Amino acid sequence: MTVDAVRVELGARAYEVRIGPGLIARAGAEIAPLLRRPKLAILTDETVAGLHLAPFQAALAEAGIASSALALPAGEATKGWEQFSRAVEWLLEEKVERRDVVVALGGGVIGDLAGFAAAVLRRGVRFVQVPTTLLAQVDSSVGGKTGINTAQGKNLVGAFHQPSLVLADIGVLETLPARDFLAGYGEVVKYGLLGDADFFEWLEGAAPRLASDPEARQRAVRRSVEMKAEIVARDETEEGDRALLNLGHTFCHALEKATGYSDRLLHGEGVAIGCALAFELSQHMGLCPQEAPSRLRAHLRAMGMKVDLRDIPGDLPDAEGLLRLMAQDKKVVDGKLRFILARGIGAAFVAEDVPGDLVRRILQEALATR
Numbered sequence: 004m005t006v007d008a009v010r011v012e013l014g015a016r017a018y019e020v021r022i023g024p025g026l027i028a029r030a031g032a033e034i035a036p037l038l039r040r041p042k043l044a045i046l047t048d049e050t051v052a053g054l055h056l057a058p059f060q061a062a063l064a065e066a067g068i069a070s071s072a073l074a075l076p077a078g079e080a081t082k083g084w085e086q087f088s089r090a091v092e093w094l095l096e097e098k099v100e101r102r103d104v105v106v107a108l109g110g111g112v113i114g115d116l117a118g119f120a121a122a123v124l125r126r127g128v129r130f131v132q133v134p135t136t137l138l139a140q141v142d143s144s145v146g147g148k149t150g151i152n153t154a155q156g157k158n159l160v161g162a163f164h165q166p167s168l169v170l171a172d173i174g175v176l177e178t179l180p181a182r183d184f185l186a187g188y189g190e191v192v193k194y195g196l197l198g199d200a201d202f203f204e205w206l207e208g209a210a211p212r213l214a215s216d217p218e219a220r221q222r223a224v225r226r227s228v229e230m231k232a233e234i235v236a237r238d239e240t241e242e243g244d245r246a247l248l249n250l251g252h253t254f255c256h257a258l259e260k261a262t263g264y265s266d267r268l269l270h271g272e273g274v275a276i277g278c279a280l281a282f283e284l285s286q287h288m289g290l291c292p293q294e295a296p297s298r299l300r301a302h303l304r305a306m307g308m309k310v311d312l313r314d315i316p317g318d319l320p321d322a323e324g325l326l327r328l329m330a331q332d333k334k335v336v337d338g339k340l341r342f343i344l345a346r347g348i349g350a351a352f353v354a355e356d357v358p359g360d361l362v363r364r365i366l367q368e369a370l371a372t373r
Contacts, residue, residue: 004217009228011145012236016165020145020228025146026172027059031066034131036166038068039102045072045089046117047083047108051135054178059108059133070106072164075113079152079264082112085318087151090120101125104167110136110175110183111143111270115161118149122164132169134178137187138271140171141194141227142248146235152264152302155235156331158255163240172226176214184214185308186271189251189278194227196278196299198252200349202226207302242289246353250343257328258312261320272309279303279310284357285344295347313367319373322366 006023008123043063047056050073063070073093075086081248099105105128107117114132117119132144150161176184188210195203209219231248239246250354255273262268282296303310312319320328329340340362 004221007153007221007223007225008054009232011165011232013165013239016167017232018165018167020169020171020232022140022173022224024172025173025352026170027055027175030059030062030133030170030184031064031068032062033170034063034104034106034168035066035068037129037131041066041068043068043070043104043106044094044097044099045106045108045115046068046070046094046120046294047074048077048110048113050111051073051113052075055108055135055175056241058183072108073272074115077112078266079112079259079270082116082151082162082264083153087116088119090116094120094124096130097355099128099132099158099288101128103128105130106133107131107144107166108133108135109139110134111136111139114139114144115149115158116151118147118164118166119151121140122149122162127164134169134171134185135175137176137184137224138190139187140176140224141187142190142231144169145228146170146245146248147239147298150176156262156328157259159331165239171224173217173224176220182269188213188306189271189273189275189308191223191316192286192299192302193248193250193274193278196282196345197247197343197351198230198349199226200347203348210302211220216326230298237330239359243353247343250345250351251275251281252301252311253278253340253342255328257325258315258319260331261325262315267317268309272314275303275308276310276312276314280369281332282345283369284342284362287361287365288344288357291345291347291350295345296322298348311372312366314373316320318372322363322370325366326363327363355373 009020041206074180105121109113132139147165251274254277284289342357345351
């Protein structure tokens with residue numbers, strides 16, 4: 004299989020997302036052209052380090068690049084002030100200079116945290132994303148959103164800081180636990196829902212074999228990245244079109260906060276549930292046909308994914324409690340929640356005039372089934 008290259012067109016800050024098998028094994032050759040001196044600092048997590056750090060560093064050494072690494076605890080709880088401070092202090096201790104490069108080797112948590120650390124270190128150093136999860140490859144590694152979670156909510160502290168290169172090695176996805184792979188699929192299906200009905204239709208047939216079919220997996224990652232790259236090039240800092248990428252996320256972020264950013268609900272699982280709720284809301288507002296949310300739910304169920312609030316273990320707040328959590332979301336503008344709604348599969352749009360009473364009713368109905 005060949006390596007695909009998708010370019011994120013941002014003028015002088017444009018970069019490539021390279022997608023294909025074997026990219027970690029030749030990471031040294033891929034990254035070397037970016038370096039002013041043959042030295043790298045790597046931020047990763049303990050799980051990824053056990054699987055991929057040694058071959059990654061061996062590939063760097065083969066190209067004459069020295070490297071040091073810090074492995075943080077795995078999990079969403081790492082994406083907070085404590086581990087962020089630890090990462091920044093370590094990078095300073097490693098004497099990372101303004102012209103050096105930091106590598107984020109891991110999933111979305113490490114990518115977001117390492118990218119934010121690179122953004123603030125010495126007022127900005129370059130970084131390379133080497134995403135090792137499906138979710139990170141198709142979404143969080145591309146587009147320059149970096150940040151950490153706080154007690155008030157998800158991703159409320161961060162910066163837009165574009166990577167210099169993204170290496171999405173689809174071979175490493177074979178090491179993912181089934182649940183993590185499916186969680187990442189929540190972000191893949193989002194792209195079909197928000198702007199490419201043909202892609203969604205292809206996924207309905209091909210998605211069950213993504214975990215076992217490298218060619219199908221590469222196509223799914225490539226198309227997802229193409230769509231994100233196009234949107235980011237038009238709207239880097241989310242003033243308009245980029246908000247479409249938040250389909251399902253207003254519900255998702257509230258549910259993640261309600262479950263304590265724990266393994267009760269992985270981010271991609273929350274996205275899938277959030278997309279189902281967003282389509283349900285759209286249908287209740289008369290925006291999309293009734294078969295659209297039914298078709299989406301049927302596909303997610305066929306994939307063995309979480310679809311409804313009843314699929315989340317443990318207690319959840321009532322509808323009022325979830326609405327209060329939504330009010331902390333970054334997508335609040337002038338005190339009003341912005342939702343990404345849909346006129347059908349592949350036809351999402353930004354809505355700022357959604358009746359709060361209707362959102363409350365949707366949540367109450369969903370909670371009543373638990």
